[in-house]
């Protein structure tokens with residue numbers, strides 16, 4: 001963790017724009033620190049280099065097969081912020097109901113301002129489902145979200161990802177070939193993976209986090225498995241344990257561990273599967289007693305949060321309420337007051353009647369927006385370094401203007417289409433998730449809630 005040069009309360013809250021803050025840091029007008037000054041440039045400048053570019057996922061390895069964005073025309077690269085804003089508004093007016101723009105909570109403010117719907121990945125998938133009449137769905141989020149929207153929308157509708165380089169480094173940590181290979185190796189331990197035992201249970205139920213490729217969702221659908229999000233992970237794990245002896249959970253080890261631990265699964269029954277090691281780095285005895293096999297994936301944004309930051313927040317703000325996303329490592333979730341999905345965090349802040357100090361462990365764009373929307377509260381990001389999710393940050397207004405003006409001219413740029421043979425089983429896995437409900441009387445609980 002980089003040295004902290006600010007106390008936590010120094011984060012400015014009135015301006016929700018992370019981009020403005022990064023520009024101010026680079027210009028020397030802000031005392032804050034950013035994890036990489038290249039963030040002040042347009043994505044087209046750093047997309048020519050290999051890797052994910054500046055931001056929280058810069059240390060991750062981009063798969064060679066990941067989509068690459070072609071060059072954005074100069075008219076968009078060179079346009080001022082004001083010009084892009086005007087062009088986006090004009091294109092939206094011309095297109096009217098023909099287009100719906102979806103924006104994830106982690107998108108930069110300059111993009112979110114144009115979205116018809118802002119939400120988490122699950123809510124935005126539903127928003128796609130609820131707009132069967134729009135010709136185009138412009139998804140301001142990351143690749144797996146656009147794929148999910150394509151799975152749930154009508155075949156005639158075009159789902160558009162404004163910048164193809166907007167992947168998710170965590171989703172890319174589980175590649176379909178690695179997962180197929182893992183499955184074959186697990187079959188060496190557990191025998192026939194598709195035949196239930198005398199009690200009707202399969203040896204392993206695969207569970208994938210929404211943050212995974214359509215190919216992985218298809219794999220899960222073909223093998224009796226299911227998709228989960230950070231808001232329904234416990235219900236989904238319960239669904240899986242009703243049908244199987246154990247769970248293979250991917251790609252996020254932290255969401256899997258935090259959720260299973262909150263359900264009472266002992267840590268020594270949750271071995272890790274590292275696809276870069278022979279036999280996942282595990283052994284037969286460990287796998288035989290495993291209840292949850294955790295894939296070695298993680299989110300580089302949420303991995304930046306630490307117990308030290310929570311300790312500092314508590315020292316500087318007695319009575320602070322610490323809420324973190326369950327993609328954070330287990331010690332951070334354990335040290336927080338609560339953990340929950342992006343929408344859980346938003347609702348928890350909205351539900352607070354009294355002025356409250358919140359320290360939040362999730363992506364900075366959402367935290368700064370919440371701080372600006374709720375001036376009665378003190379809301380700050382646990383990480384004092386301004387370090388957005390670099391893949392989410394790939395959706396710059398220049399790309400949004402380009403795809404919208406393309407639609408005005410009758411051109412569809414960057415359409416995301418999931419092939420039929422993958423889409424059918426992937427939809428099965430998604431539909432299982434949509435049908436899974438918590439037991440009567442229990443509202444859906446976020447993973448690892450501690451208060």
Ligand code: 13P
Pocket residue numbers: 119120121122210211229230299327341342343
């Ligand atoms: P949500 O499912 O809450 O939208 O989160 C997606 C994500 O990428 C979190 O890092």
Ligand code: SF4
Pocket residue numbers: 057106142167168169170171211299300301302363389390391392
């Ligand atoms: Fe992926 Fe993490 Fe970015 Fe979410 S915050 S899109 S999990 S890299």
